[in-house]
Amino acid sequence: MKNSSLPIPFGWYAVAFSDELLAQEVKPLFFFAKDLVLYRTESGKAVLLDAFCPHLGAHLGHGGEVHGESIACPFHGWQFNGDGMCTSVPYAKNMPAKVQDKPCIDGYPINEINGTIFAWYHPRKIAPIFEVDAVPYLNDDSWQETGRVEWEMNTCVQETGENGVDIAHFVYVHNSVEMPKAEVALKGHHRVTTMISRVPHMDENGEFDTTGEKWEQSALSTTSCGPGMTYQTFDRGFVLFMQGTITPIDEGRVLMRWIFASPADQDESAAFYAKVVQDNVVEQVGHDVPIWEHKIYQPNPILCDGDGPIAKYRKWFNQFYDDGEPAPIRLVGTN
Numbered sequence: 001m002k003n004s005s006l007p008i009p010f011g012w013y014a015v016a017f018s019d020e021l022l023a024q025e026v027k028p029l030f031f032f033a034k035d036l037v038l039y040r041t042e043s044g045k046a047v048l049l050d051a052f053c054p055h056l057g058a059h060l061g062h063g064g065e066v067h068g069e070s071i072a073c074p075f076h077g078w079q080f081n082g083d084g085m086c087t088s089v090p091y092a093k094n095m096p097a098k099v100q101d102k103p104c105i106d107g108y109p110i111n112e113i114n115g116t117i118f119a120w121y122h123p124r125k126i127a128p129i130f131e132v133d134a135v136p137y138l139n140d141d142s143w144q145e146t147g148r149v150e151w152e153m154n155t156c157v158q159e160t161g162e163n164g165v166d167i168a169h170f171v172y173v174h175n176s177v178e179m180p181k182a183e184v185a186l187k188g189h190h191r192v193t194t195m196i197s198r199v200p201h202m203d204e205n206g207e208f209d210t211t212g213e214k215w216e217q218s219a220l221s222t223t224s225c226g227p228g229m230t231y232q233t234f235d236r237g238f239v240l241f242m243q244g245t246i247t248p249i250d251e252g253r254v255l256m257r258w259i260f261a262s263p264a265d266q267d268e269s270a271a272f273y274a275k276v277v278q279d280n281v282v283e284q285v286g287h288d289v290p291i292w293e294h295k296i297y298q299p300n301p302i303l304c305d306g307d308g309p310i311a312k313y314r315k316w317f318n319q320f321y322d323d324g325e326p327a328p329i330r331l332v333g334t335n
């Protein structure tokens with residue numbers, strides 16, 4: 001539990017891709033250090049609830065069945081809807097007073113957007129205070145998905161995000177030709193990191209120059225929407241879009257998932273280069289993973305003047321830790 005000094009931040013987190021949850025399908029999940037059940041109602045709505053039945057504690061995700069807009073418990077058939085209200089106790093003459101007119105299971109606000117089911121987590125169940133950004137590329141027929149990849153690892157949400165502003169590691173972990181320049185613009189729940197760097201030249205076979213002699217200038221902007229979602233577009237003669245999501249499994253473990261898309265009419269050679277870059281980005285994060293897995297979180301790091309805007313990033317991220325204040329919580333709006 002090396003990362004457990006940081007609590008789970010509040011925000012929107014991906015719990016599944018939309019196509020992983022068919023109509024009336026039920027899935028057991030474990031995120032936010034909680035057993036959960038995800039289901040899709042007959043009308044197509046995705047619902048996420050705490051997993052355990054308030055009757056006698058069965059896990060709704062193991063054998064539960066969707067009936068209309070509710071899920072029926074596998075143990076004695078009680079039914080619960082997306083608001084956590086009990087909608088049926090099939091064998092009772094009277095509904096118990098404890099379930100009348102009030103929810104009896106905790107649920108999570110859902111926003112299904114970008115081909116992804118996002119759930120809002122807040123440790124005190126405070127309602128969403130920002131929205132998930134729509135990225136048209138994942139909902140648009142003129143774009144096509146070019147890949148998905150995921151990692152489950154022992155780290156926390158704040159640590160993986162810090163990687164983007166930690167400019168020195170690009171030289172030591174990712175073989176960058178030189179230290180990139182990172183500019184960070186912060187506004188409320190948004191963070192835009194622009195990385196200006198020399199990237200190795202790619203030849204017509206998709207091979208990267210490893211001698212350091214041939215390179216190109218690249219400016220890549222990554223937008224973070226809260227702690228759990230980022231997106232970026234590589235545009236260097238080819239176009240490649242990526243949405244990255246990171247979801248806390250518990251305080252010291254995360255699921256990171258990336259989905260890529262390119263314009264469907266991109267010509268063959270641009271599509272080839274886009275695929276090479278996609279594979280390279282995936283390979284590069286593979287070099288970060290063992291460091292994330294084994295490192296500790298340093299709350300008071302000794303930094304040097306070449307380290308990049310790490311302190312600025314931490315100040316921005318800190319707004320997603322619940323401070324116990326009543327909602328709405330103030331979001332950092334500096335620039």
Ligand code: FES
Pocket residue numbers: 053054055056057058073074075076077078
């Ligand atoms: S435990 Fe769920 S209905 Fe009894």
Ligand SMILES: [Fe+2]
Pocket residue numbers: 163169173174284285288
């Ligand atoms: Fe990295």
